[in-house]
Amino acid sequence: MSKAGRITAFFVLLPSIVLLAIFVYGLIWGTLTTSLTDLERVAALRGLPGQFIGAENYERLVNSGLERRFRIDMVNTVFFTLSFIAACLASGLGLAVLIDQKIQFEGVFRTIFLFPMALSFVVTGVVWRWLFQQNSGLNVLPTAIGLPAGNFSWHLSQDKLFTFNWADVPNILVMVVCGLVIYFALNAYMKKKSQRAAFLAAVAFLLLMLVTFNVPNQAAPLRSEEHGFNVALFSITIAAAWQMSGYTMAMYLAGLRGISDDLREAARVDGATELGVYRHIVLPLLQPITLSAMIILGHISLKIFDLVYTIGGENPLQIDMPGLYMYFVTFRSGDYGRGAAIATIMLIMVAIVIVPYLATSLRKERN
Structure with missing residues (x-):
């Protein structure tokens, strides 16, 4: 696109940009x-x-x-x-x-x-x-x-079903992230990206160790109360x-x-x-x-x-x-x-x- 075309496009989009920025x-x-x-x-x-x-x-x-x-x-x-x-x-x-x-x-x-x-x-x-x-x-x-x-x-x-303690939420969140990392690691391994798969596997192992030693719950202590699927x-x-x-x-x-x-x-x-x-x-x-x-x-x-x-x-x-x-x-x-x-x-x-x-x-x- 020519310089004149870019300038024209900018001024055409300017009202929308201003409204988006404000509202x-x-x-x-x-x-x-x-x-x-x-x-x-x-x-x-x-x-x-x-x-x-x-x-x-x-x-x-x-x-x-x-x-x-x-x-x-x-x-x-x-x-x-x-x-x-x-x-x-x-x-x-x-x-x-x-x-x-x-x-x-x-x-x-x-x-x-x-x-x-x-x-x-x-x-x-x-x-x-x-x-x-x-x-x-x-x-x-x-x-x-x-x-x-x-x-x-x-x-x-x-x-309620699947009850859990609110104080365990930090550990649960880390486990969810760990599951996602393992998924991406397996995906990288299937695509022959060995270095990426190894790095993600190491990250997943580190997250599992953190949960094993209850580090997330200790780092972010929450109120103890029961929750679950209503x-x-x-x-x-x-x-x-x-x-x-x-x-x-x-x-x-x-x-x-x-x-x-x-x-x-x-x-x-x-x-x-x-x-x-x-x-x-x-x-x-x-x-x-x-x-x-x-x-x-x-x-x-x-x-x-x-x-x-x-x-x-x-x-x-x-x-x-x-x-x-x-x-x-x-x-x-x-x-x-x-x-x-x-x-x-x-x-x-x-x-x-x-x-x-x-x-x-x-x-x-x-x-």
Whole structure:
């Protein structure tokens, strides 16, 4: 591109750059600085700045006995994200494979499966809240075939699975990082990158030694309290997956239609079963779509608010999420500093999911 063309392109993009800098990154900076203060509603209405308190808001959220709800929300977010992504990928892939069989009335079924995506999470929440009532909805469905009514508490359940101690979170996080390092080490070894594989293996060994001697827990001591997977989250997972499975199906269906029929037929001629065709040819070719779907679904799950609020109301108990808690802390309690800290933590969680994907995509485009 010529110099004149670059100058023209710069001035064309300048308004967007200015708006982005002010209304996105400027507000992010404002939220970050507010999270380091004790700013409250009264002081804000008087135009007074909050007093700088450093990372005290973050320390309270992670370790204060009064902030147990936030820690429950963080654990809920992790479990909900994993279950939501798994449910959407499994159901979306299953529906896409079904439609890819050239069934009759394909357009009708595709429209039916995509319809929930056209609804807002508020509408979805209202519908599923009725279905989750203990004396109606899904619990009385078995009576239609002569079976006794169910007694599942759904979003009101108090049961927990996979319990752990919050004080062990540093060790758990290091183990997760260690698992990722081992995965990348094996990947490098399979690609004959022996030096990189050896380096990553050494890093994984070091991390395992740290966990063995309990170094992470001692370096970052946290409050001892029990947490776990709240069974009530199944209700949110079911409702959210019902709405987003059609979107995942559309992504997978586009990928399936992009795979050459000649490639599948050649595999069948070589003796591959239909299951083998999908296992060794179709699914590996769908990996980029799976990654994209995981990023999008993960982004949605980390920021979910309206579905939880609609199903659980103002006291969602075991299905609470950080976005909902941030709303109550900021706009109901008027604690802007603490609310900004929660928002910043949510931003970091989203960035952990989005930034590696964007970096990988940019690297592929450059190559």
